[in-house]
Amino acid sequence: MAPSSVLRPRHSYSRGEFADHFKPLKSQAYNDIARGATSHYGLRSISWSPLGNFIATGSADKTLRVWNPEKNLVRNSTELKGHSAAIEKVAFNPVKEAELASISNDGVVKIWDVRTKTCVNEVKGLGDANALAWAPDGTSILAGNRSGELFHLSPARSTVVSTHKQSIGTTQMAFCWSGEKIFLPARDGRIRILSYPELEPVLHLNHATGPGESTEFTLKGHTAACLTVELSPTGKYLATGGADSIVALFDTKDWLCQRTITRLSGPVRSISFTWDGSYVVGGCEDSSGLEVVHTETGEYIHTFKTAGPCEAVAWAPTKYCLAYSDLGILRVIGLEAERAERK
Known part of the structure; x- marks a missing residue:
């Protein structure tokens, strides 16, 4: 489906080089021309595979598709069917080129093998789910919903490993590169820094607080x-x-x-x-x-x-x-x- 990646020495563009590099370039559209733009209505999430061989997209119309970046025609892509609600987030396993996770707002996380086009695992019952992130080593997933619940998941288990309740809902999350901390944005404007997988605050104030x-x-x-x-x-x-x-x-x-x-x-x-x-x-x-x-x-x-x-x-x-x-x-x-x- 996709060409093998060839890793070459990479050049970082200076500020002047960046603008000169992109100024003459035109973007390329990836779309089902026969069905029109509405065939991928409400694209909400994009994820590149670790080596850049695939691009996964998740949409409000329940469409989950994996594209070959080198070939923009829909016949060269793969639609992964199985979600029955809007897809909120897609994310490739950071250490496995063909393993993809997706989460829909009916509380279902699915794990896919994009080469065989099959769902290899799913976890249900996560509520009004909207957030998902892989741990950097690719061995676990943290998912969240709008009610503030966080779910520690294993890509090989169909049940939740552990659940943690926050007082405020979160919308997305990111791991530190060691995998020991998770950054959680909140609807009150704050960003929490929690340990992983314990999900306890990492830093505390060094001054007195009120009762x-x-x-x-x-x-x-x-x-x-x-x-x-x-x-x-x-x-x-x-x-x-x-x-x-x-x-x-x-x-x-x-x-x-x-x-x-x-x-x-x-x-x-x-x-x-x-x-x-x-x-x-x-x-x-x-x-x-x-x-x-x-x-x-x-x-x-x-x-x-x-x-x-x-x-x-x-x-x-x-x-x-x-x-x-x-x-x-x-x-x-x-x-x-x-x-x-x-x-």
Whole structure:
């Protein structure tokens, strides 16, 4: 279905090189032309496989599809059928190229083998589920629902390993690269830092608190609900996106907000870093266009023009290629240059 990846020495683009590289490029649409854009209506989540051989997309119309990035026609893709409700999140196992997890808002997590096109395991009864993340070693999954429940799952078990109840619901989550901590954005604008798999607060305040007040240290970077969180590949920055249209960048040494990205318009639903951590982009549900920002300086580097809002964004794990949703379909930019470099 997909070509084998050839790992080559990778070049990080400077700020000037980045804009020059992408300026002449055009995005490529991945869509079922016969059925129209509505065949993939409401694309909510995008995930690249670890080596970049596959792109998985999950949509509000229950469509779960795995694409070959090199071939944009639908006949070269695979539709994985089985979900009976809107798909909220898809995520490839970070250490297995062909293992994919998906979660739908009827409380079902499914584990797929994308090569055989089969569902190899499922876990039911997770409530109004909306969040999912693999542990970095690929041996477990953390899922969550809008009621604040967190579920520790094994990809090989059809029952929940353990359940943890939060007082506030979460919308997405991200692991640290050691797998020992999980970052949880909350609807009150905070970001919790919990141990994994115990799911207990890692940091505490070093000053006195009043009676009944929590001593848990949380990150505060938003005036409205925090909706998404992403750790940079270098582990240096944690990016958070909120309903206040802001992306905040925290350093992971002192947990201070180093800079904020404010040119976005509308709730920030997804965030993605380039493979080298040099650039970051946020996906909003209300505004068109994607603004790329230099992580270290906060400088706006380049704008990808789009026809409509782009709720889901995902940089490829090994190259400067960006996948994003636009008017209900998947688009990818940067593959043209990658092909030219391979020749």
